[in-house]
Amino acid sequence: MRALLVYHSRTGATERLIKSIGRALEGRGHRVEYHKLEAKRPMGWFASSWAAFRKRETDLAEDMPKSLRMYELVLIAGPVIAGKTSAELNAFLNNMPDGIGRRFGVFATSGSGAAEGPLRSMKSRIEHVGGFIIYEDVVKRQIAMDPEACTRRAEEIAEQLVRPWVW
Ligand SMILES: Cc1cc2nc3c(=O)[nH]c(=O)nc-3n(C[C@H](O)[C@H](O)[C@H](O)COP(=O)(O)O)c2cc1C
Numbered sequence: 672m673r674a675l676l677v678y679h680s681r682t683g684a685t686e687r688l689i690k691s692i693g694r695a696l697e698g699r700g701h702r703v704e705y706h707k708l709e710a711k712r713p714m715g716w717f718a719s720s721w722a723a724f725r726k727r728e729t730d731l732a733e734d735m736p737k738s739l740r741m742y743e744l745v746l747i748a749g750p751v752i753a754g755k756t757s758a759e760l761n762a763f764l765n766n767m768p769d770g771i772g773r774r775f776g777v778f779a780t781s782g783s784g785a786a787e788g789p790l791r792s793m794k795s796r797i798e799h800v801g802g803f804i805i806y807e808d809v810v811k812r813q814i815a816m817d818p819e820a821c822t823r824r825a826e827e828i829a830e831q832l833v834r835p836w837v838w
Contacts, residue, residue: 672701672743672833675736679708679749679759681719684815685780688828689748691821695829701744706736708749708759723752728762738768744832745773745802747793751781756789764796771801776832778808780815805837 676693680686686707693703711730714722722729739745749760756764756779777793779786786809794804808828814820 673741674701674703674744674746674832675706675739675742676703676746676748677706677708677736677763678747679757679763681750681752681757684812685748685750687821688778688780688810688815688825689746691825692746692828692832695825696832699829699833701833704742706733708763709733710759714758719757720753722758723755723761726755726761727758728765729758731759731762735763735766736768739773740769743774744776744805745770746776746778746806746832747797748778748780751779751784751786751789754784754788756792760793764793767796767800769800770797773802774805774837775802776806776808776828777804778806778810778828780810780812782812806831 674696676689678685678689696703709732711732749757775797779789790807790809810824814824
């Protein structure tokens with residue numbers, strides 16, 4: 672299958688895990704493309720927390736993918752910021768091109784706080800545009816930053832994403 676991995680990563684944890692999942696999918700014979708969400712004007716910690724807390728979007732450095740139609744799977748991931756999704760992730764999720772009928776996986780990476788709220792908010796925006804959620808997860812930063820734990824978790828996630836009964 673052809674998979675698009677869309678992610679925001681402020682300090683590298685989400686990126687480590689997403690790249691590891693990409694490699695695990697490629698190892699299973701799938702085609703993987705990445706789309707990294709970055710703010711046109713990078714924000715400091717306070718500004719990014721305030722923007723996330725207020726559910727704001729930020730202008731992105733790169734254009735959004737024009738269409739998702741050619742991807743069988745879209746995996747979307749980002750960090751929990753101030754208990755919410757980041758402004759970069761909001762910019763994507765609030766303006767997503769044609770998600771209808773697509774299969775989506777979502778995960779959030781977090782520090783020590785709860786991530787159910789941001790995960791729910793990611794899922795509801797995907798479902799709002801007609802996407803199906805086939806996988807959801809919350810991964811602690813310390814797992815993403817530990818090479819062995821990260822690879823192990825990525826393999827488990829890849830296995831879940833391609834499990835036969837959702838296809
Ligand atoms: C500005 C900022 C705000 C954060 N707010 C939270 C939070 O509210 N709850 C939480 O569990 N983790 C919080 N974290 C921790 C991140 O969610 C966690 O480190 C995550 O793995 C970072 O992913 P990244 O390296 O891909 O950006 C915050 C981190 C930053 C930099």
